[in-house]
Amino acid sequence: MMIPKVLGIETEYGISGGPDNDPVTASGLVVNAYAQQGTTRLHWDFTHESPGNDARTTTDQHARPPAIERELANTVLTNGARLYVDHAHPEYSSPEVRTPRQGVLYDVAGEEIMRRAMLAVNETLPPELAVRLFKNNSDGKGNAYGMHENYLTSREVPFDDLVQGLIGHFISRCIVTGAGKVGAETDETRGYGAPYSISARAEFFEEIVGLETTLKRPIINTRDEPHCDPRTLRRLHVINGDANMSQVATLLKLGVTSLLLARIEERGIAGLPPVPIRPVSAFRAFSRDPLLATAVDTDHGRWTALNYQEALLEDLRHFHAVSDTASCAPRHEVDEILSVWEFILDGLRTNRDTLHTHVDWIAKLRIVEGFQERHGLAWDDPRLKAIDLQYHDIDRARSLGYRAGLTSLVAPEAAENAVLSPPKDTRAYFRGEIIRRFPDAVVTANWDSIVLDTGEGPYKRLTMADPLRGTKVLAESLLSGCSSAADVVVAMTD
Amino acid sequence: MSEQERIQKSSTERTPDQASDTAAPGSNTADLANELDSLLDEIDAVLEENAEEFVRNYVQKGGE
Numbered sequence: 001m002m003i004p005k006v007l008g009i010e011t012e013y014g015i016s017g018g019p020d021n022d023p024v025t026a027s028g029l030v031v032n033a034y035a036q037q038g039t040t041r042l043h044w045d046f047t048h049e050s051p052g053n054d055a056r057t058t059t060d061q062h063a064r065p066p067a068i069e070r071e072l073a074n075t076v077l078t079n080g081a082r083l084y085v086d087h088a089h090p091e092y093s094s095p096e097v098r099t100p101r102q103g104v105l106y107d108v109a110g111e112e113i114m115r116r117a118m119l120a121v122n123e124t125l126p127p128e129l130a131v132r133l134f135k136n137n138s139d140g141k142g143n144a145y146g147m148h149e150n151y152l153t154s155r156e157v158p159f160d161d162l163v164q165g166l167i168g169h170f171i172s173r174c175i176v177t178g179a180g181k182v183g184a185e186t187d188e189t190r191g192y193g194a195p196y197s198i199s200a201r202a203e204f205f206e207e208i209v210g211l212e213t214t215l216k217r218p219i220i221n222t223r224d225e226p227h228c229d230p231r232t233l234r235r236l237h238v239i240n241g242d243a244n245m246s247q248v249a250t251l252l253k254l255g256v257t258s259l260l261l262a263r264i265e266e267r268g269i270a271g272l273p274p275v276p277i278r279p280v281s282a283f284r285a286f287s288r289d290p291l292l293a294t295a296v297d298t299d300h301g302r303w304t305a306l307n308y309q310e311a312l313l314e315d316l317r318h319f320h321a322v323s324d325t326a327s328c329a330p331r332h333e334v335d336e337i338l339s340v341w342e343f344i345l346d347g348l349r350t351n352r353d354t355l356h357t358h359v360d361w362i363a364k365l366r367i368v369e370g371f372q373e374r375h376g377l378a379w380d381d382p383r384l385k386a387i388d389l390q391y392h393d394i395d396r397a398r399s400l401g402y403r404a405g406l407t408s409l410v411a412p413e414a415a416e417n418a419v420l421s422p423p424k425d426t427r428a429y430f431r432g433e434i435i436r437r438f439p440d441a442v443v444t445a446n447w448d449s450i451v452l453d454t455g456e457g458p459y460k461r462l463t464m465a466d467p468l469r470g471t472k473v474l475a476e477s478l479l480s481g482c483s484s485a486a487d488v489v490v491a492m493t494d
Numbered sequence: 495m496s497e498q499e500r501i502q503k504s505s506t507e508r509t510p511d512q513a514s515d516t517a518a519p520g521s522n523t524a525d526l527a528n529e530l531d532s533l534l535d536e537i538d539a540v541l542e543e544n545a546e547e548f549v550r551n552y553v554q555k556g557g558e
Contacts, residue, residue, distance in 0.1 A: 014554055023555060088555035139554035353526055370530050371537060386545035387537065389552055403536055405529065 002265050002327040003233065005258040006096050006152035006426055006467045007103045009250070011243050012089035012145040013114055014134035014392070018125070023088035024072075026121075026131050030090045031073035031083055033124070034117035045444035045451060048227070054211050055159045055224035055234065076445040078420050078436040079109060080428030083117075087214075089145055090114065090133070095428030096447075096467050099329040100255035100337060101409070102423055104247050108410045109418035111135060115394050116419075135243050135401075136392035137200035140385055142185045144204045144217075147243035151236045151258060152228070152467060154265045162236065162261075163209055163220050165269035169260055170219050170240050171276065171283035172308035174199035175292060176344050177253045179242035180361030182368060182379075182388040184288075194288035195379040196368070198361045200242045202287030208279050213239050219279060227447040228467050236261065240283070245392060245401035247409040248340060248358040255337035258328040260312065263319045273311045274298035290365065292348060309345055313338065356405060363404040364391050430470030433479055434462075434488065441485030454486035462492055 018026025080095030210218035422432030
């Protein structure tokens with residue numbers, strides 16, 4: 001059964017500056033500065049959080065589930081997103097959305113929110129302590145962080161089918177969605193002498209399947225924390241991608257994986273490309289070969305990353321032609337995803353000069369190689385790493401990514417609106433509207449509930465177990481009849 | 495590309511084609527070279543002056 005593909009992206013931003021150059025302190029300042037600007041000075045509710053649950057029936061007893069950090073700055077925004085400090089980074093978790101296009105919109109809104117937060121905190125700091133934020137994936141010294149995707153999927157699909165059906169895509173999609181990286185950060189990649197990688201994070205992956213996200217990173221993460229009905233639904237938590245400056249890359253990152261999940265739910269995994277014999281080394285090998293010549297062994301011959309992506313395009317084109325893909329996006333949006341994907345794969349095969357507007361790793365490589373040529377620089381010149389870092393700076397005065405000629409899919413006024421307003425077609429609408437309308441009454445909130453203080457009696461917890469309820473259509477009339485949080489509680493319990 | 499062009503454009507959304515018309519002045523080699531040249535001029539102007547220190551000082555704790 002196909003499940004509406006509710007989506008979200010979480011992004012940890014790289015951070016520098018602040019008092020004592022301490023990233024935890026600086027991240028807290030960033031989050032608090034933004035929260036104090038508006039009406040969102042409230043706390044995240046950790047009830048129902050269970051990041052240690054494993055999607056497999058048997059859990060690796062030695063795996064270390066992620067710790068929940070309750071004491072760090074943590075807030076919920078009127079657009080339904082969560083803005084908080086995760087480890088030593090400010091993180092924006094987008095509200096739940098229903099389509100890849102909306103995913104792009106709320107990812108861009110997240111950039112804008114981080115930029116406003118940075119500007120707000122820098123007004124309070126002397127210039128030498130100014131905070132800078134980077135939408136990147138690692139620090140060039142072996143520390144990786146970055147972006148995770150989330151997809152609502154059916155629990156009817158055995159988890160092993162998800163693994164078998166997704167691996168070929170996850171190890172090869174970097175040729176479309178990779179952020180690119182100057183230099184290597186692991187001994188293995190250095191050993192290959194690779195000066196430039198397609199994926200910023202592939203070299204950090206060590207396992208095929210697993211629960212961890214910070215050590216022994218797996219291509220398929222088994223965190224089983226659905227934030228909805230666990231009997232029928234699953235939230236697939238995808239940790240192998242890169243945070244992107246290219247909005248087209250974000251669209252394809254979300255769009256293709258959504259379609260592939262719908263295809264697996266509807267038709268199983270028969271006919272999908274074969275899994276490589278050694279998936280982890282295949283992922284790394286594809287990533288460190290910008291010429292795209294590398295082929296890896298499978299039980300059905302040798303496959304390049306382009307072979308994988310082209311086979312998946314053909315398969316999903318067919319699926320879109322014969323099936324109802326409305327669970328992923330309206331028809332014209334699926335058409336757009338498929339045609340842009342095809343445009344990029346054709347370009348990778350025939351003429352890359354056309355792709356720097358769409359593909360981050362090509363846009364970055366074009367700048368790096370152009371700069372090298374202009375100034376006669378070797379690959380180990382620090383200016384090339386500085387270009388890489390500054391590509392991801394979200395300050396418009398400094399960012400190279402914003403100058404690189406990348407195609408914009410979101411008009412500025414749409415992004416402005418999404419900074420404050422929630423998506424209309426998921427429970428994020430209800431969450432965001434309650435916070436906007438009754439900020440003083442909201443005690444805490446999280447993905448599936450809101451706790452209200454109505455001024456009388458005990459706190460009231462409103463649950464939002466279904467991500468597809470609490471939409472504008474379902475909630476607007478209820479909310480417009482309420483002039484207080486107490487009215488909301490009465491309306492919802494009647 | 496015709497499929498992309500057929501996509502209905504709302505006032506708040508752009509298609510990849512539409513936006514790249516403004517981003518890239520043309521697709522021929524000379525245009526691309528000129529465009530890259532002026533981009534590199536800009537990068538010369540905004541790139542961190544002390545690149546080595548900038549890169550060395552950027553140290554993060556791992557995350558995720």
